[in-house]
Amino acid sequence: MNGFDFSMRASRTIAAAGVLGAVAFSVTPSVADAQTTVRMVLWPGPEGDAMQKVVRAYNNGQGKTDGISVDMVLLSRDDTFAKETTEIATRSSNVDIYFTATYNIGFFAQGLEPIDDIGIDKSKYFSAAIKGLTIDGKLYGVPLDVSNHFLYYRTDLVNRLLKDESWKKSYRDIARKVLGEARDPKKPSEWTADDYLATAAFFSRSENPDSPTRYGTALQAKTSPFNITLWDDLLWGLGGSWTGKDGKAALTSDAAHKAMSIYRTIYEKHYTSPDASQWEYGETNAALQSGSAAFAMQWSAAYADLTSKDKSPQIYDKIAVAPEPGDPHRTHVHTLAISLNKQSRHKDAARKWMAYLATPKAMTAYAQAGGIPSQPAVLKDNVKSNAAFAKIAENVRKYGYSLPTFTGTFQAMQSITEDLSSAWVGVDATDDALSKANDKLQSLLDR
Amino acid sequence: MTRTKQWPIMVTLAVALVALVVNIPLIGALLTSFKPDGAITSHPLSIPVPGTLQHYANVLYAAGYDFPLFFENSAIIAFGTVVLTTLISVPAAYAIVRLKLGGQWLLNAVAAMRLLPAMFFVLPFFVMLTNVGLLDTVWGMIVVDTFLNLPIAMVILARGVADVPIEIEEAARMDGASSYGILVTMIVPLLAPSIAAAALITFLFTWNDYIFAIIITTSAARTVTVGVSQFVTSYGILWGDVSAGVVLSVIIPIVFAIFGQRYLVSGLASGSVKG
Amino acid sequence: MGAVSAEGFPMPMRQSATSARWVLSAPLLVFLAVFAVFPLALGTWISLTDRSILSFSINFVGLKNYADTLRDPDFWHAVFFTLKFTLISTFATLVLGFLLALLVHRRFPGKTLLVTALIMPIMVAPALMGIMFRLVLNAEIGLVPAILDRFGIAIHLFSPHLVVPLLILLEILQWTPFTFLILYAGLQALPDDVFEAAALDGSSPLRTTFMITIPLMVPSFFVAGFLRAVDALRTFDVIFVLTGGGPGSLTNTLSIYIYKKAFTEGNFGLATAAAMLVLLMVVPLIPFLIRRVTTRVGDVP
Helix, strand or coil: CCHHHHHHHHCHHHHHHHHHHHHHHCCCCCCCCCCEEEEEEECCCHHHHHHHHHHHHHHHCHHHHHCEEEEEEECCHHHHHHHHHHHHHCCCCCCCEEEEECCCHHHHHHHEECCHHHCCCHHHCCHHHHHHCEECCEECCEEEEEECEEEEEEHHHHHHHHHCHHHHHHHHHHHHHHHCCCCCCCCHHHCCHHHHHHHHHHCCCCCCCCCCCCEEECCCCCCCHHHHHHHHHHHHHCCCCCECCCCCECCCCHHHHHHHHHHHHHHHCCCCCHHHHHCCHHHHHHHHHCCCEEEEEEECCHHHHHCCCCCCCCCCCCEEEECCCCCCCCEECEEEEEEEECCCCCHHHHHHHHHHHCCHHHHHHHHHCCCCECCHHHHHHCCCCCCHHHHHHHHHHHHEECCCCCCCHHHHHHHHHHHHHHHHCCCCCHHHHHHHHHHHHHHHHHC | CCCCCCCHHHHHHHHHHHHHHHCHHHHHHHHHHCCCHHHHHHCCCCCCCCCCCHHHHHHHHHCCCCHHHHHHHHHHHHHHHHHHHHHHHHHHHHHHHCCCCCCCHHHHHHHHHCCCCCHHHHHHHHHHHHHCCCCCCHHHHHHHHHHHHHHHHHHHHHHHHHHCCHHHHHHHHHCCCCHHHHHHHHHHHHHHHHHHHHHHHHHHHHHCCCHHHHHHCCCCCCCHHHHHHCCECCCCECHHHHHHHHHHHHHHHHHHHHHHHHHHHCCCCCCCCCC | CHHHHCCCCCHHHHHHHHHHHHHHHHHHHHHHHHHHHHHHHHHHHHHCECCECCECCCCECCCHHHHHHHCCHHHHHHHHHHHHHHHHHHHHHHHHHHHHHHHHCCCCCCHHHHHHHHHHHHHCCHHHHHHHHHHHCCCCCCHHHHHHHHCCCCCCCCCHHHHHHHHHHHHHHHHHHHHHHHHHHHHHCCCHHHHHHHHHCCCCHHHHHHHHHHHHHHHHHHHHHHHHHHHHHCCCHHHHHHHCCCCCCCCCCHHHHHHHHHHHCCEHHHHHHHHHHHHHHHCCHHHHHHHHHCCCCCCCC
């Protein structure tokens, strides 16, 4: 629609007046000191908090030399991508740097400028991060945080289960009932999907009236695109995947059926709260913090809150992490990133800032401010700032997998969650849900 | 009215109970906003004594957001929208209902605009405001919110005008008054309650707008509602901070409603006109 | 039209009324011409193209987006869910709001304070209201389940078979104050003498309500019903925050459906076409409703 261009030109004078108006309302420093302002979108949370500190340091330090001032804009999680979608679809130059991730970089790629020319050292990053941000051989983002999942569990409860003979006996009975075979409890680091299910049953009052917790675990079964990734860990841990070796959709595999039946059993037998049909990250934390659930698959970012005495007074000293259940253990990994708007009017300045962010120095500051950078060496050197860094680095390296990068990755996350979540909570039949999800995935792959 | 004298205190209790039930979310916000994080996740029913003011500090300055600016923006946008909407809709309602402009066609068309889901306008408004340089300005938001609330104001005011006794107007015409004179000296005073009602509803709906504030504003014109939503973070919701933000966000509307209540309650559906 | 309404006026008056009607509606017409025509036209144009974030070559596709939407079972699911949601919640808020107005319409201690308290839910942005509902209804840390628990009621509000009634109930809780406000004001505007006459005739309160109050309140019911229904049809924030449209697509409203088309799929052509279809489906009702809104009490519409 080139029609916009003429009106764009025609209205430049009015636009100038509008910009003056905007400056009057904004709190940014005066226009006089010939700095280029680079506007960058991020979302609030640990990433935004950490970036705020790095931005401040840059603006007061090297930014002065570079003649660049970075203005960071935060929007709530869902709104960030909605706003970016609007801006990219209208080819707006309103912001210079977009917030992206490996799961939506293909979706946004049309509006982004490749950044191979800023000269970042790709070898410093997890290879999955670089791979996930590369499309047709071109790099579209500077990796920021790496995100993965852990199994968070209550050490007091699990240790007792491993020692207490009467608990062990009761565990064997429950395992026989739930899995069809008696088995002994195992350490969480050795759990397969079956152990996960049996232990969930053991710590649920519906199966074990003596359980200290009401529910064994907390499922994130809400129709939110991020929730499919936790279920994916079970799928991958059972040897499955979204796609088969031939690259075709493979959500009707035996592994997929098994992973579905585990989720559905947990939900229908009340090994998680019936409200879990509308749960996501926050509610899962709440279930662990309030002591109502014994363990849960959850994002690596929860580590800080769940082990904080202030935020989780009841459980902070009784929480540990293990790899996600499975044989082999697998964890979803995605990388957040920042990308250059193709329509930006300050590309050179934006490139300078992005190059700065790619340095170990900047990423070290980021790590110390609470971010989880995807440079393994930085994680290793900063274990003091976050005890989870070592585990994150290890899990990402040993067990990490990425969703395939294509234009429809995010849409597939949404649509697969939509189909499968209704079967997790018993609304639709599992077979129907899987074949529906499989068809949609295939049509997105074909696009 | 006069009839019911039995047990007025029972009425008080019954109304108080209803008020309690409909305000559960606000009461929850108030309690939560004074609780330390640990208590939020462990003691849902506890009364926060002594409370913490940390969440209010986070909202107002400690989290690094410029909430005073957000409040200023929201107030300017809401008042600006109320003024613009009122100036447009009062004469238009009179022209349509009493002077029969275009039959009801125009009123139907304006009312129908509210039927289009907001998402229809997201892209068009973004493009339009970008091109005229009003993106991320309070003026841009005033235009958008006026557009969104005109249908509501027009419906309320059309109802109000319809209830003004036509006999008064006819008598004035016989005396040679012009339409403008009638509008200013007779209709507007009689319409005051409806105008107050439309203004209050416009104010509240503008103050509470979310989706357009997200899309149209970036930083300079950001509003309170969007500001509070920043405590819905990538990983979970900061319950205490959101709660404090919700409590703060209703203060200005409550003040507005208390001042407007006298007009409002005496005339949402039109009416100081009795019999 | 003009001739009918101006009938009986002296000649110069008629001309003055004719020009006045244009002058007085000029602000509205200018505003619409400047700020409504362009968005409406651009939105309509987008609905006829394949505009999407995935490609910047935008092609005219005629009515394809409309046809695709009409063939999508998820769209029809959203239509029926939204209609059900709108009808039940609008009806319930009208009835409850009216009962509340009847209750409040008398002298009692603390009235001013309590009326303000009653309308406070309207002051919370729906987007934030959704977040607060998520907190107070949370089974582990929420106020409501904790209170119910004290009374020995173990209920899981978000389980799939309860979630639809729950969402409708929450809508009613948030918006009954709104219908109350409009109906209470309408009630106060009614002429006192009619009621005095009825009381003298020995009419029972119930009979007075049904035979006198409700008929006189019809226009107010239409105002309140219209304003509630158009907004219930557009419901988005609270449901999106609480359920995201799930489980599955069970609680997808039309606005959530359109939101996902636009922002998850990036397909603005489909999203605007679906929005336009919503308008086209409901717009025939508008003249019917508006006629009643602008009718004087007692007149036959």
